[in-house]
Amino acid sequence: MRVTPAAERAVRDGHPWVFENSIREISREGVSGDIAVLFDRKNRFLAVGLFDPESPIRVRILSAGSPAKVGAGLFRTRLAEALKLRRRLVDDPETTGFRILSGEGDRVPGLVLDRYGEGLVLKCYTPAWLPWLDELRSALDELLPSSVLAYLPSRGVSGSPATPDTLRTPVLLSGPPLDDGLEFLEGGLRYRAHPFVGHKTGFYLDQRENRARVRELARGLRVLNVFSYTGGFSLAAAAGGAPGVLSTDLSEPALREAERHFELNAGLEAVRSAAHETRTGDAFEVMEALDTAGERFGMVVVDPPSFAREKGQEAGALRAYGKLTQLALKLIEPGGILVQASCTARIDAESFFLSVLNTARSADRSLEVIAQTGHPVDHPVRHPEGEYLKCLFGRVPTAS
Ligand code: SAH
Numbered sequence: 001m002r003v004t005p006a007a008e009r010a011v012r013d014g015h016p017w018v019f020e021n022s023i024r025e026i027s028r029e030g031v032s033g034d035i036a037v038l039f040d041r042k043n044r045f046l047a048v049g050l051f052d053p054e055s056p057i058r059v060r061i062l063s064a065g066s067p068a069k070v071g072a073g074l075f076r077t078r079l080a081e082a083l084k085l086r087r088r089l090v091d092d093p094e095t096t097g098f099r100i101l102s103g104e105g106d107r108v109p110g111l112v113l114d115r116y117g118e119g120l121v122l123k124c125y126t127p128a129w130l131p132w133l134d135e136l137r138s139a140l141d142e143l144l145p146s147s148v149l150a151y152l153p154s155r156g157v158s159g160s161p162a163t164p165d166t167l168r169t170p171v172l173l174s175g176p177p178l179d180d181g182l183e184f185l186e187g188g189l190r191y192r193a194h195p196f197v198g199h200k201t202g203f204y205l206d207q208r209e210n211r212a213r214v215r216e217l218a219r220g221l222r223v224l225n226v227f228s229y230t231g232g233f234s235l236a237a238a239a240g241g242a243p244g245v246l247s248t249d250l251s252e253p254a255l256r257e258a259e260r261h262f263e264l265n266a267g268l269e270a271v272r273s274a275a276h277e278t279r280t281g282d283a284f285e286v287m288e289a290l291d292t293a294g295e296r297f298g299m300v301v302v303d304p305p306s307f308a309r310e311k312g313q314e315a316g317a318l319r320a321y322g323k324l325t326q327l328a329l330k331l332i333e334p335g336g337i338l339v340q341a342s343c344t345a346r347i348d349a350e351s352f353f354l355s356v357l358n359t360a361r362s363a364d365r366s367l368e369v370i371a372q373t374g375h376p377v378d379h380p381v382r383h384p385e386g387e388y389l390k391c392l393f394g395r396v397p398t399a400s
Contacts, residue, residue, distance in 0.1 A: 001026050001038050001059070008040055011047050011064055015383050016109040018049070018059040029053065032162035033131035035070050050110075050128040054160055060109035060128065070132070075108075075139035082106045083143065086378050097184030097191060098378045099205050100144070105380035113140075114201040116182035116193045119148035119175065121201040126154075127162040137173070148175030148182065150195045170196045183264075187212055189239055190264045191232070192257070204232055207303065209376045210341065210391050214301060215240035217337055217370070217393070221298025224248070224290070224331060226283050226324075231258025231276075233301045233339075235265060238274035242299070248279040248286045255280055287327040296336075300328040303341040306388075314346050318355050321347075325359040335398040338367060345388035349374060356392050367394030 003011070007022035018038070030036065030051040036059045038046040047064035068074050082101050083090055089098045101113035103125065110126040120140065124130065133151075140149070152170045157163055172178060181194040186208055193202030214223075214233050219241035225234045228247035235258075237245050247258045255278040265271040279286055283304065302324050307317035321342060328338055338360075342352045353372050360367045370393035381387045 001036050002041075003038060003046075005041070008038075008046060011038065011061060012040075014064065016061045016104040016107070017057045017383075018061070020056050020058045023058060032126075032160070033128045050126070050132075052126050052128040054162065055126060055156075057126075060104075060126065062107065062109075072135040072138045075132075075136050076143060078106060078108050079139055079143050085380065089378060093185075094188040095186050095208075097186050097193065097203065097205060098208065100378070102379050104386045105375075105382050107382070111136075112201065114193075114203075114205060115144075115146075115184070116195075116202065117184035118146055119150065119178075119182040119195075120144065120146045121150045121152060121182070121193070121195045122173075123152040123201050124154065124157050124167075127157050127160040130157075130163060130167055133167075148178070149173040150175075150178065150182075152195060152201060187215065187236075187239075189235055189268075191235070191261060192230075192264065194257070197253075199229065204229065204303075206343075206376060206379050206389055207232060207341070207391075208378075210339070210373060211236040213371065213373070213393060214299070214339060218242040218299055221336065222246075222296075223299045223301065224297040224328075225301045226287065226328070227302065227304045228258055228278075229254045231255075231261045233303065234258055234276065235261045235271065237299065237301075238262065238271045238276065239265070239268060241270055242274055244275040244277075246277045246279060246297075248281065248283065250280070250282060252280050284323065284327065287324075287331060291327070291330045295331065296333045297331050298333055298335075299337040299339065300332050301339040301341075302328050303339075303343075303391075306344045307342075308344050308346040311346070317344050317347055318351065321352065321355050322359045325356050326363055329360060329363050329365050329396065332365075332396050334396065336396055337370070338394050338396065339391065340394075341389070341391035343388050345385060349387070349390040352390050353392055356394070360394065360396070365396045367392075367396060369394050 002025040004022045034051040036051040040046045049059040049061040096117045112123040114121045158168045181192040195202040215236040218237040222244040223237040223242045225247045228249045234245045234247045262276045373391045
């Protein structure tokens with residue numbers, strides 16, 4: 001296969017995708033999961049990847065620069081590189097939940113592998129990976145033997161004609177039924193992921209370092225966790241010494257699971273003595289109602305879902321972030337802390353941070369920045385489209 005000069009340069013520089021409209025010449029039409037070999041203008045090897053005839057991302061690059069045989073050996077190499085990058089996490093007995101393969105960031109585009117304690121969860125974002133599952137499993141068995149392996153298809157994979165019927169829905173490839181989810185540790189706290197009913201692979205592993213920071217900062221503060229999902233930040237705040245935590249989310253089952261996270265950690269004095277409340281409802285409405293009721297908090301965490309999944313939604317997303325900043329600031333006591341995150345890839349970190357800071361300034365509550373964070377080590381970024389996570393920790397003035 002040959003591609004345009006611009007695509008050739010991008011691939012040489014490490015970009016993991018070749019778009020449909022960058023392809024100039026193709027020796028034959030392949031099927032999903034075929035190996036695509038790319039040559040440059042001088043007929044030299046450029047890269048090898050997986051072909052996906054259904055997606056505008058026609059080829060996902062597995063190896064560029066030097067020829068590589070696609071199969072268990074290459075997958076083993078990628079896995080070994082990924083484990084090396086995460087050495088600190090692999091060696092930490094207090095943290096047994098983290099992302100092992102993060103798609104493009106670990107040079108396995110379209111593939112995610114998460115570890116939750118004794119279990120592994122594999123999520124495929126393209127049917128091009130499906131013909132390679134056996135080879136992938138043999139690499140896993142060798143480097144990461146585990147008692148549970150769950151498989152999840154993305155929405156696109158479930159709906160693809162290239163996907164075999166048996167792989168259209170989540171399946172347990174090995175291990176006992178996952179009725180109670182998969183338990184794991186994070187900084188010594190017990191958490192549970194529910195791969196078959198939850199978001200992502202069952203938990204927001206990408207917020208681990210931000211949760212640790214919340215835990216460090218929460219001592220003595222009443223904490224409001226907006227868009228709490230299963231209470232990841234709520235438990236971290238309680239463990240860090242927050243005397244009271246209010247978790248709020250639109251999803252009732254997520255809030256029940258947040259309560260169970262507190263029960264699971266009742267062995268810890270700080271968690272046992274923290275008063276945890278939940279409130280089901282729309283974040284904007286709940287925050288308005290809390291303000292009207294005169295409720296105030298020492299820390300407000302705001303970690304909403306992506307606000308701009310499609311092109312053209314960026315301005316609306318920034319407006320929504322601004323509104324959330326305004327609402328949160330009204331609820332924060334003097335000297336308190338705002339923690340606001342964004343997982344919208346279409347909004348870059350700088351625009352997001354500026355939006356939060358400018359909104360605070362306009363509200364006469366200029367923030368003193370404690371930290372501006374990005375991707376944790378187990379969610380590496382190798383191409384601009386892959387950078388989605390950012391979080392600002394800021395302190396409001398003690399007196400306005
Ligand atoms: N902060 C969480 C992850 C948040 S995911 C964590 O660290 O685990 C986004 C959450 O927002 C989901 O739980 C979803 O149920 C919730 N949500 C989506 N729209 C909402 C809305 N309008 N109001 C309140 N919650 C909402």
